[in-house]
Amino acid sequence: MATEYAIIAGGCFWCTEAVFQSLIGVSSVESGYLGGNTAHPTYEQVCTGTTGHAEAIRIGFDPQLIGYADLLDVSFATHDPTQLNRQGNDIGTQYRSAIFPLDASQKLAAEQAIQRAQQDFAQPIVTTIEPFTEWYPAEDYHQNYWDRVGENNGFCMAVIPPKLQKLRKKFAERVKD
Numbered sequence: 083m084a085t086e087y088a089i090i091a092g093g094c095f096w097c098t099e100a101v102f103q104s105l106i107g108v109s110s111v112e113s114g115y116l117g118g119n120t121a122h123p124t125y126e127q128v129c130t131g132t133t134g135h136a137e138a139i140r141i142g143f144d145p146q147l148i149g150y151a152d153l154l155d156v157s158f159a160t161h162d163p164t165q166l167n168r169q170g171n172d173i174g175t176q177y178r179s180a181i182f183p184l185d186a187s188q189k190l191a192a193e194q195a196i197q198r199a200q201q202d203f204a205q206p207i208v209t210t211i212e213p214f215t216e217w218y219p220a221e222d223y224h225q226n227y228w229d230r231v232g233e234n235n236g237f238c239m240a241v242i243p244p245k246l247q248k249l250r251k252k253f254a255e256r257v258k259d
């Protein structure tokens with residue numbers, strides 16, 4: 083089967099990348115930017131919050147091993163979709179919780195995932211479903227960040243291990259050995 087793609091934003095892409103790289107059926111995770119109005123934005127530009135882009139990940143997956151809806155469920159379980167334009171100490175529209183469906187069936191699945199996830203949260207989910215726009219891969223030094231640098235980065239050490247614990251607790255059967 084051909085690789086399919088999902089694009090999700092849920093805060094810092096270093097932190098979301100680490101979660102999805104751990105899943106059976108995921109063949110690639112690329113950090114990048116989309117949803118804004120500046121062509122070929124840089125990390126520095128996106129960090130200003132003025133370009134309109136979100137830090138996001140593009141997940142390549144085998145739909146015979148893991149479904150799009152499963153990826154969305156993992157996303158909702160490993161970040162806080164009730165925080166508007168932030169995740170923890172990362173504040174700004176670039177850290178928004180968003181789903182960027184690539185077709186009508188992904189859009190419907192995103193709407194259904196929000197409804198499912200709302201049952202787990204007392205506060206309203208603020209995750210947006212936004213139209214897919216141009217995908218801009220982040221600079222090379224952002225790719226595979228956790229595996230390369232994360233354990234030497236205090237921010238990553240504070241944020242990523244709790245996300246991975248949530249993943250293993252709720253989706254143990256989906257986590258790679």
